[in-house]
Amino acid sequence: MKTSSAIRTLLLGLAILAPGQGATAQDVMIVVNKGTSISEITIGQLRDIFTGTRSRFNNGGRALPVLLKGGAVHEVFLHHYVGDSPEEFRLRWRKAVFTGQGSMPREFATEAAMLEYVAATPGAIGYVSRVVDPQAVKVVTITADR
Amino acid sequence: MTRLRILLFLLCLCSIGLRAQDLDNLQIHGFATQGFLYSSQNNYLTMKSSSGSAQWTEGAISLNDAVTDKLRVGIQLHMYQMGQVGGPGIIVDWASGDYKVNDQLGFREGKVKVPLGLFNDSQVVDPLFLWILLPQCNYPADNRDFDLAVLGGEVYGGLPLGPHGGRLLYRGYLGENWLDANGGYVQQLAGYGLTFPSPPSGRAFGGDVRWATPWKGLTLGSSAQSQSLDGTGPQGTVHMPPALLVAYYAEWKKGRWYLAGEYWRSPFEPVLTIATTVIPVVVDQRSWYPMVSYQLMHKLQIGTYYSHYVNKAADTSLPANYSKDWVVSGRYDFNQYFYGKLEGHFLHGTGLGYSAATNLNGLNSNSNMLAARVGFTF
Numbered sequence: 001m002k003t004s005s006a007i008r009t010l011l012l013g014l015a016i017l018a019p020g021q022g023a024t025a026q027d028v029m030i031v032v033n034k035g036t037s038i039s040e041i042t043i044g045q046l047r048d049i050f051t052g053t054r055s056r057f058n059n060g061g062r063a064l065p066v067l068l069k070g071g072a073v074h075e076v077f078l079h080h081y082v083g084d085s086p087e088e089f090r091l092r093w094r095k096a097v098f099t100g101q102g103s104m105p106r107e108f109a110t111e112a113a114m115l116e117y118v119a120a121t122p123g124a125i126g127y128v129s130r131v132v133d134p135q136a137v138k139v140v141t142i143t144a145d146r
Numbered sequence: 147m148t149r150l151r152i153l154l155f156l157l158c159l160c161s162i163g164l165r166a167q168d169l170d171n172l173q174i175h176g177f178a179t180q181g182f183l184y185s186s187q188n189n190y191l192t193m194k195s196s197s198g199s200a201q202w203t204e205g206a207i208s209l210n211d212a213v214t215d216k217l218r219v220g221i222q223l224h225m226y227q228m229g230q231v232g233g234p235g236i237i238v239d240w241a242s243g244d245y246k247v248n249d250q251l252g253f254r255e256g257k258v259k260v261p262l263g264l265f266n267d268s269q270v271v272d273p274l275f276l277w278i279l280l281p282q283c284n285y286p287a288d289n290r291d292f293d294l295a296v297l298g299g300e301v302y303g304g305l306p307l308g309p310h311g312g313r314l315l316y317r318g319y320l321g322e323n324w325l326d327a328n329g330g331y332v333q334q335l336a337g338y339g340l341t342f343p344s345p346p347s348g349r350a351f352g353g354d355v356r357w358a359t360p361w362k363g364l365t366l367g368s369s370a371q372s373q374s375l376d377g378t379g380p381q382g383t384v385h386m387p388p389a390l391l392v393a394y395y396a397e398w399k400k401g402r403w404y405l406a407g408e409y410w411r412s413p414f415e416p417v418l419t420i421a422t423t424v425i426p427v428v429v430d431q432r433s434w435y436p437m438v439s440y441q442l443m444h445k446l447q448i449g450t451y452y453s454h455y456v457n458k459a460a461d462t463s464l465p466a467n468y469s470k471d472w473v474v475s476g477r478y479d480f481n482q483y484f485y486g487k488l489e490g491h492f493l494h495g496t497g498l499g500y501s502a503a504t505n506l507n508g509l510n511s512n513s514n515m516l517a518a519r520v521g522f523t524f
Contacts, residue, residue, distance in 0.1 A: 053304055053313065054249055062215055090482065091274060097175050098271040099259050100220055100240040103210045104173055
């Protein structure tokens, strides 16, 4: 049983590591700081938070989106939950930055670094692959737009 | 040489690291571009384009710091030289404190960008666009300085319109702006014999409302601006009573496709007084464009637009009172930092983009033009 579980994890990891190949929305978890009192979030709210049109969670708490610098999880997250390619997403934020309307969300090279930051920062919200151990953060459920 | 030094300075800042530096909450971003124009007839945008000209350099550096959850401060320094406009000096493109009360209400104070149509507030930022030149009917590159920003304040926010209504985004501003001492308008006035110890300035206010519709990717909007202008020099004065510009626009983005269009109307009546001679100038600008682009490959985007400008207050059969420009364009992103662009223009009419000073032998009514631009951004 343990062996098959390890193989499944390995296969999932490989699928996610191969850029854009095989990874699905189900392979991505949304994580928030443990002090955040939300347990679920809609796709629309996620999109609004990560595109900068929304700065608060539904409960009024501050939402601080953080990003991975690249990779399959980043691509899958943007594709499924924001509706952008990585290039479109970068362009969207560059426009906000260069017109004085916003600051680029903080970026991390690895999921471990992102998890560490989310764990330590009130209001932080990020995304990681399901193979990562998210004990230090809270995993929130994604629901359809109402 | 000064231009070169500024570029080197910008590139030195870039070389701190290819990635934008993030020192706690401080962010630094920037871009630098070099352009080239070659036209079959006439000299375009004050460059000697009929001989081929690379006298088009532009760059900016932006610093941003989130002081608190709600307060952000930032500044963007911009330099450009395009033929005889612009110059080696660095301009503060915007510099503001931004206090966001909540998602529905925020305030910016300082030198703030002016929202006018789809691209006015971002038109100097070349890395954002497929196009080398945005539709010149609404975004004339040689006369853009006046409308870019105001020294004053802005209120902004977004209002959700229910689960199926989309979102309404609004911005309103009030302030003062002035002509760029090295810009196209000042040179045009100099052509009338008017010079100014300090550039003419005026009061501007206006707003922009855009509806991010529930139909994914479709945005509809409208902007309006009231603008006046006054300047006094040793030879005379320029006075423009408040003039109202109105713009309507739509954009639709679906998958690899992007479609957009705008219609602007801008009647204004400046009066030039030179010694005892009073010269009233009557202009009723109508301008519109449709554009479409397609992401052909991961790194390659292509597109086309048609730009149409006409001065309805004058004889519209004369080339000097209209400008019609068919454009095809392509952009290749070598990576997320470096890109190159190539663009063809098929110009009819001489109402936009030509200055008398660089076309001393007169103008042909039609011209073709090839433009190229390379850029770096981080």
